[in-house]
Amino acid sequence: MGDLESSKIDHENHLLLDQPLISLPIELLRKNLRSARFEVEKDGSYVKETLKRTATESVSGRISPPDVIKTLDSMIARMRGVKRKLTAFSDEEKRLHQHEEARVKHLAELYDMYSIDDVKYEGWSRTRLDRLLTDYMLRQGYIDSARALAERRQMELLVDVDTFEQMNRIRQCILNGSVQEALTWCTAGDTKKELRKMDSNLEFMLRYQQYIEIVRNRSRINPGEALAHARKHLYPYISTYNKEVMHACGLLAMLPEHADRVEAYRELYSPARWQKLADLFTETHNSLLSLPSIPLLHIALSSGLSALKTPACHSIHPNSAAAPSHHTSLSLAASVCPICSTELNELARNVPHALHSKSHVEPELRLLPNGRVYGLARLEEYAKKAGLSEDKIKDLRTGEVYGADELKKVFIS
Incomplete structure (x- = not known):
């Protein structure tokens, strides 16, 4: 029963990471609609005003018929545009x-699966992993690689390369x-x-850098500019x-070669401002389109x-992150905690510990002389399979053999 519960798919929580997959096209549709409406209103107002003025001047005789035709x-050319x-x-x-x-269809496929043991789930999760990798490469600027992966996996409609x-492209221009x-x-x-609704200072900072x-x-440009x-x-x-405007005024009196004397002006002339501007643009772009600020990967x-990490994963105990010894069987080596592995141990150091609301500790715990703890039933079963006598037990990981009288009971307080 426990295995069935653990393998059951919680669809709503499973798709929390996929919200941008649906929201980005919606945001782009809104932006596209607003841009279309802006163009219609702008050119429509121009045509209405021009038509009204031309009609008034034509009736009063202030404009000739050929000019009216022109x-x-x-106006016709503008409306064609x-x-x-x-x-x-x-x-x-x-x-x-x-x-x-395509994205709604992709996510709907998950609702036809009820367990991670479903044969279709592996393919679906592989597609999601490819999407996360593509998203990461796009954010890091590897556009060609991301496009190639999307084409190879035939998921062009599930990623936002353009x-x-x-x-x-804009970020690189700033840099x-x-x-x-x-x-x-x-x-x-x-x-x-x-x-302006977002209270973004991006445009001002770009104009400030332009100034x-x-x-x-100034030696090559008209001072009046x-x-x-x-x-x-x-x-x-x-x-x-x-503050920025006041510094801009003072900048006129501060030559670049003398800027090091004043910290404020040294910062204004610093090449590092371009990196800050590029980061500000990226942050504003993502906020405008409701995109996460960090890669989904x-x-x-x-x-x-975090789901796998426990306090023991970064314990000072010498055996907590040690690799399996030569006595350990391959099946036991495969069951070693991933967070304790060499590849992930340091990477997981700063993430929070998992929050477990239920205990999964084995009953009748026994402490071995080497500091390891196992359930008594599992120790006895393993010793029996190893052909040991009833008064002997064997460490499941290291293979060390101890007498049953050397074991100590463990109590969780």
């Missing part, structure tokens, strides 16, 4: 719906010393409005980012390590 032609944009938005919507449908490819691509992303469609680079290269940039993009935020690995 204006109408320009809107039609092309809407066609692109429609194609993107269809693509996202295909992704969402989204992370765009993010990594290369360019903020223009990130600024274009911030102001595309109604993204600027969404960032720093203008001042840094720095002042114009500050008035347009920095001064409106003086109440929100007063890390979350799954941390959860798995």
